Amino acid sequence: KAGVTQTPRYLIKTRGQQVTLSCSPISGHRSVSWYQQTPGQGLQFLFEYFSETQRNKGNFPGRFSGRQFSNSRSEMNVSTLELGDSALYLCASSFRTSGGPSTDTQYFGPGTRLTVL
Amino acid sequence: AQSVSQHNHHVILSEAASLELGCNYSYGGTVNLFWYVQYPGQHLQLLLKYFSGDPLVKGIKGFEAEFIKSKFSFNLRKPSVQWSDTAEYFCAVTEGRRALTFGSGTRLQVQP
Numbered sequence: 386k387a388g389v390t391q392t393p394r395y396l397i398k399t400r401g402q403q404v405t406l407s408c409s410p411i412s413g414h415r416s417v418s419w420y421q422q423t424p425g426q427g428l429q430f431l432f433e434y435f436s437e438t439q440r441n442k443g444n445f446p447g448r449f450s451g452r453q454f455s456n457s458r459s460e461m462n463v464s465t466l467e468l469g470d471s472a473l474y475l476c477a478s479s480f481r482t483s484g485g486p487s488t489d490t491q492y493f494g495p496g497t498r499l500t501v502l
Numbered sequence: 503a504q505s506v507s508q509h510n511h512h513v514i515l516s517e518a519a520s521l522e523l524g525c526n527y528s529y530g531g532t533v534n535l536f537w538y539v540q541y542p543g544q545h546l547q548l549l550l551k552y553f554s555g556d557p558l559v560k561g562i563k564g565f566e567a568e569f570i571k572s573k574f575s576f577n578l579r580k581p582s583v584q585w586s587d588t589a590e591y592f593c594a595v596t597e598g599r600r601a602l603t604f605g606s607g608t609r610l611q612v613q614p
Contacts, residue, residue, distance in 0.1 A: 418601060428592065428604035441601045475546065490536075491602060493546040 387412065389478050389494035397500045403464040406497045410457050410478030416440075417459040418491060419451060422473040431474075434459055463499075471501045504529055506595050508605035515583050516613050523578040523608050525567075525593030535576040536594040536602070537567055546592070552576065563587070585614045 390409045398404050410417050418441075419431040430443040434453035451461045457478075463470055477491035505528045515521060527533060537549040550561025557569040567578045576593060593605040 420604075427606045428594075430601040430603070433601055441599070443601065477546075490548055490551060492548075493538075495545045 389476055389492055391474075391476050391494040391497050393497060394495065395498050395500075397502065398466050399502050400466055400468060402466050403462065404466060404499060406461045406463075406474055406476075406499075408459045408461070408476030408478075408494060410459070410476075411492055414478035414480050414492070415457050416479045416489070417453055417457065418477045418479075419459070419461050420475040420477065421445075422475055422496070423471075428475070431461065466501045468501050471499060473498050504595070504597065504600065504603045506593055506603050506605040508591075508593055508608050510608045511606065512609045512611070514611045514613065517585055518582050519612075521578070521580040521583045521587075521610070523591055523593075523610070525576045525578065525605055527574050527576070527593075527595045527603075529574075529595060529597045531597050534596045535567070535569060536596075537561065537565070537576075537578050538592045538594060538604075539589045540592065540607075541589045549578070549591070583610075583612050585612045588612045 392407045416435045418433040420428050422428045431445055432439055432451050433441040437453045448464045453459045473496040475493055475496045477493045479489040479491045507526045509524050535552040538546045539549050540546050549565050550559050550567055552559045552569045560566045565580050567576055569576050588611055591608045594602045596602045
């Protein structure tokens, strides 16, 4: 089975621009979560989508948004980029069932490294 | 608020030494516990997980972890480390339907 794929792998943007990152989950996985990884803050949860609906949201400003499509693929958008948004953005998928607890293992993709200049 | 603490930020060991990495969490309810590893240049991979049952969990590559509920701990152990274990290790916890909360990570450097 192919793993979680993320595109692009590297991205350089300037302050004020917006960016869209894409994630394709493992086939059959319906839950997709996004995380931001930085040296200072570590791994922080952004949001989780299941069946095209946002199920959980982390403590990030509204500039960070996401969506999920009917084929479970997900996109994450960051508007009005700031220098502090430079990070590795990780996507993870799991075979989480609707209404079930978070016991399913999350499988992570390689990440998109975003640099904001 | 939920939190996960990994007190060892950087550990340096020689090959064949024993390893124990600490992980403590602050949840009061039923938790699900994970250890993930990130090898240099690679993505996060699951080492092991605990949901219920035997509190001593065995994972891949000879790693194990013990869940001690009374101490809110889930420490990772390996009896004899190898140079290839050099990586960053993350403890993560989830409760109910909440999202994963990660610890700050422990960078392990194994010297040959």
